[in-house]
Each structure stands twice: as structure tokens, then as C-alpha cells.
Amino acid sequence: MNKKLLLPYGDTLDDGKVQLSFSLPCPCNPTGDAAAKATAEAMGLYDVHVVHSSALGEGFSFYVVYGMRKDPIDISTLEVRDVETQAMSKDEVEAFIAEKFDRPLVFIGASTGSDAHTVGIDAIMNMKGIHGHYGLERYKGIQAINLGSQVDNETLLEKAKEHRADVILVSQTVTQKDIHIRNLTAFVELLEAEGERDNFIIVVGGARISHALAKELGFDAGFGPKKYAFDVASFAVNALFDKMRHQE
């Protein structure tokens, strides 16, 4: 692939202008300003200007800083991890299921651990969907079971077995102190310990979830903001079809 070089753009090509803001746990004084400048320089910025600094009470200070990047990045070398399946429309998903499977597919989902947020999982699973995209419940050929929120990993697995689910959907919204990482890791470990990992396609979603993160944690796919039922359905039906072919 051809090299494709890129620098941030302020108002002139390749000026490399970057704008940052952050706080430091030190008083707001000339030393603080110098510390802010040095912090930005340590990030690889040149020609750094601290354009604003203010005290945030005792021992904290806030900075707005400008700087320049000099070394361009080469976009052609970047590895972008995204779900590779071509997204199909709801109609296409339904036709795919009708053609390739002789039974309805069961999707079971929950917002897990201590997470009480349901709007995300509901947007994917419930009839109504979101932003004009219907949820899985409305798909012909899909049986969608939404367990709601605050469901622990063990219960989710138990219910998945009980309903002979094909796909398990996990939603995680609270990410502070990496609680989602712990909880998601625990889920994969639970499946593995029980010898159940290969029995399900497992998918995670949430505002701070990316496909790359999901793969890293041992999920089959991950979906973040602006992803809808048709995205996850497209991925899942394809994955199930592949799995079926491999087993034959």
C-alpha cells in the first residue's frame, strides 16, 4: 500500500496544530504552567503554548494548551479492527435466516453485573429499537429474550442454557475503574470453566465498547455507539452459519 501521511490540521495543511486541556495536581503558578508545557512536550508536541491556566482550589490547576505535531503518521500502516461482516438490512437478515436455518435463532441478552443501565440493550433487543431501527424482537426468525439489568454472569449463562440460546448479548455501560473489564473477563472465564464457550456466539456492547476490546477479552464481537440491531444480527447470523458449516 502507498504511504499516506497525515498531520493534524488547524488552518493550513500540515500545520500539525493540536489543542488539549487537562488538570495537574499542583498549584496554579509559573511552575504549574511550566509543568503543563513540559507535559505537552512529553506527549510529542512542539511549540507548546499554555494559553489558559486557572486554579481549581488548593493544589489543583487547569490548563488549555496548544502545540504542534511534527512527525506525521502513516494511515496505510494502521490496523483497524472492526466487525468484518457486511451489515445487512432487517429484511436481508430475515431472508438469510429463512434460507440457511431450519429453526428460529435464540438471542438472549442482559446488562450484567451491578450495571443497571438498560437503554442500550433495550435499543438492540426490544421491539421498538432506537433511532428508527427496530430491535431484534421484531425480526422474523429470531427469538429475543431480554433479561434486563443487574443480571449476574452465572444467571445469564444458566438462562442461556435453559433457553438453548445461540447468541448471548452482554451490555456494559459503567466502565469506571475498569469494572466492565473485570466483569466481562469473568464471564468468558465462566463459560470456559463450564466448557460452554463453543456453544454460544458471545457479543458485548456499550458506549465505551469497541470491537478490538471485545476480541481482546475473548468475545466474538463488540459494538459501540451508533450500532443497531441489524449490525449485531448481521454479524451473529453469519457467525452462526460459519459455525454450522464447520461442524458439518
Added chain:
Amino acid sequence: MQLAIDKTIMQDAREDAKAIAKAIKAFIDEKTTTSVERSILRLLGIDQATDFGVPLVNAVVDHIVEHGDLSRGVCHYMAHAVKKTDKSPKAIATLIASGKMHMKDFAKKAVPDYSVLTPYFLATEKIIQHQAKKRREHLHEYDVPEKYVIVATGNIYEDIKQALSAVEKGADIIAVIRTTGQSLLDYVPDGVTQEGFGGTYATQENFRLMREALDESTKTHGRYIKLVNYASGLCMPEIAVLGAIERLDMMLNDSLYGIIFRDINMQRTFIDQHFSRVIGAYSDIVINTGEDNYLTTTDAFDNAHTVIASQFINEQFASLAGMPSRLMGLGHAYEIDPAKPHSFLYEIANAQLSRQCFPNAPLKYMPPTKHMHGDIFNGIAQNTLFNIAAQLTGQNIHLLGMLTEAIHTPFVSDRALALNNAKHIETAMLALKDELTIKPGGMIEKRANDVLKDAKKLLESIREMGLFKALEKGTFADIARTQDGGKGLEGVFDKHPHYRNIPMERFMQALKAGESNE
């Protein structure tokens, strides 16, 4: 700035709400819960936990459930035990927790002489009264709106640093948000905590530490800073007791929130809520209610009336608990999709309608949250509009919006930027609301009256079917819960004919006496 509002509709809505609350009250008067009983033990001076971290109050109540009959109430058992042993309730609890004493034999005993408990209740009441007095000494210092910010680091020591920084930037109220999962714990953790997620554990020691730090800052800044936490979840009334003892000034206290957003059993939490509101009223603590949250799962324009309806119901629940209007921090929010034309006009209509329906209540006004996205710069624009709405409609408890709402719990700088923004609007628009009149018959006035009409209609239908049924139908937030579903029902007990909740009786009596003094 005043709206012409149909007074008869408002009156009728209030009547419906009163009937709704009274029907629930009649139901809960026959019942008690494990958490109510634990709260009574806390009021008897029982604090701390066993070496295994089991709070002594849990040890005692669990013991009675297992070996006796909780329907008689802990007062029955403790009165007998104190009489028999001549020891303090705390000493008795310690013995029970270590298996050195048994309550079983008291279960069948006749009605005890409850007066042996009076000195212990009095001791806690003294503390609470002292705290209330301390707060009152500062009360004249408030401007409206009061600027309210949250801290939610998970670590109480980090929370304190962030709180102090916010105070220096002009915050009036500091709320410590609770960690995920705490509302479902059937005990209050004991001691200092430094690890929480999306918030910090509510414990007596954490309350004390934050209170101490804020009092210290009052000395340097000459400004009393209010402290807030959550009397909610399965331990609602216990946390109300701890808040009263450690001088919290305001507590989130709304069983509807727990039912809808945490799936807590409705019977359990209505019973718990009543006692915690009595405790709050007695301790002069403002409650905050959570109807603003309904708009996070439903469309805020279409469901504005559900918020008003819920405010009317919460007002009546509070009033049945002896709470005066000045302690009712009824909630509402600025959540209409900013892409909707005229959204700001509709927000003004809602906020002013709440203001006029509850003129003496310190309304709690929540910032935009749902339509906040990763574009933090646009977030500032939304928060600015919200601040203007708060200023124009004279809201009291002004929760400041964070530009990073969609991303993480606030950074120290987010809070400072929010406080600067609010101050900017407040200064610029100090007298604006007195200079403006709302166009009679215009869009704002029409919208407010429509919302009120819909709220009245909703209240009428809830009155007909009862609040339990209404919740089963998903009336609020579009989330349905069943009367026997959710968490905590196993902690609900019918009262024995001789059951007594002595502190509740004492508090209600004091509140009635106070009323006639006013």
C-alpha cells in the same frame, strides 16, 4: 415571570395524589421490614460490625427472623432484653452476634415495658437535634439557585479533595454518589472505603469524613456547604438514620426510583420510604426525589406530565410522613431532545410549571444527561441553556451539568468549568426573571397547561387503579414492575397486633407538636 395556570386542575391533581398516597399508606401501615427494624436498632445506638464485617444490627435482626418472630418488632425484643440483663442495646447486640445470648424466649412474652428503651432513643435524638441546630445556624446564608455538584471517584479520600476543590470554585452542595450495586446490598457496609465503581460506598464513617472536611472548609470560606447522599435501596431508612447522625443536609429518598431503576420490590421500599421520610422530617433533612430519571428512558417531551404527576404523589407521601414543604426537594429535569424545535421554550414551560405547582418546595433541577454525547463542546452549549432555564424559573437545587456527561464521572476540571458556567449565567441574568413576562396564551403558557392537564388525567387513572397496578403497567419511565417481584420482598413482615415502632411514634409526635408551634 409567572404563568397563568388553571388552579382548579392543580387542585384536583393534588386531591388525586393525596388519595393515591393514602391508599399506599393504609397498606404499609400494617407492615414492617428488616431494614425498618435495623433502623430502629441504630436509633438505639447500635453501630459497628462484627469481625466478619456483619453489622451488629443485621446480626440482631437476622437472629430474630431465624429464632423468633420479627412481626413483633425489635422494640419488643430489646425492651425485654434490656429489662432482663440491665445491659445497653449495643452490649446486647454484641452478645447476640457472638452467640452468647438468645432472643428466642422473648418471642412469646407479653408486651414489655418499652420505657426501658427511652434513654437510648433519647441519646440518639439529642445527637440528631444538635446536628439540626448546627445546620440551622447557617441556613440564612443561601442564595438561590444553590449550585450542586457530585463527586464519584469511588475513594472517599479522593472524593474529599474533589469536593474541596469544588467548594473553592463556588459549589454550595456536594453529593457523594454511591457505587454501583450498593442499593441491592441488604446491609450498610461499615468503615472507610476506597474502592467503588461509578461512586463511593455510603457508610457512616465515609459520611463523617466528608462532613468533617466540609465543616473545615466552612471555617475557611465562611460558607456552610451542604452534604448529600442517598437514602435509597434496600437500606433506605438505615441510611436516613446515619445521615441524620452525621449531619447530612439532603438525601435522595424516593422509592419510585428504586422500584423502577433498581428493581427493588415495591412493598418493601414503600414501607422503608415512609419511615425514612419520618426520620428525615424529624432531622430537618431535605429529601430529593428522582422523577427526573423517567425522562432518561422515555421521550422527555411526550412524558413531561409523568414527572409532574410523580411530583404530586411524592409531595403527598412526604406530607403523610410529617414533612413540611420546605424539605421537599421534588425532582425534574432538562431532557428534551435539543434537535426538537422550540425545545428551550418547552423546558421553560416544564420548569416554571413545577415551580408554580410547588411554590414552597426546594425544587431539584437536573441537567441534560441523555442527549449529551461525546462532543463535549456541544455539551457546554446544552448546559448553558439549562443554567439559563434554572435561573429564569427560580429553581433551588441546581444540579450542574458536566460537559463530559456521556463519558465518565466528573473530572476535577469538569466540575470547575460547570461552576464557572453557572456563575456566569447567574451573574449575567440576576434580575432577568423579574423583568420578563410570559406572553399570555403563548406557546409556553399553552404547553405548561397541556402538561398539567395530562398530569391530572394520569393521576386520575392511577387513583382509580391504585399505584401498585400503575407501576405494574409501566406508567413511569416505561418500565413495568410487579407487586411481588423485584428484590427485598423476603424482608417484609406483617405487624403483630402488639407491634410498636417506638421511634416512629416519638418522631411523629414531635413533628405534630412542632407543627402546632409554627
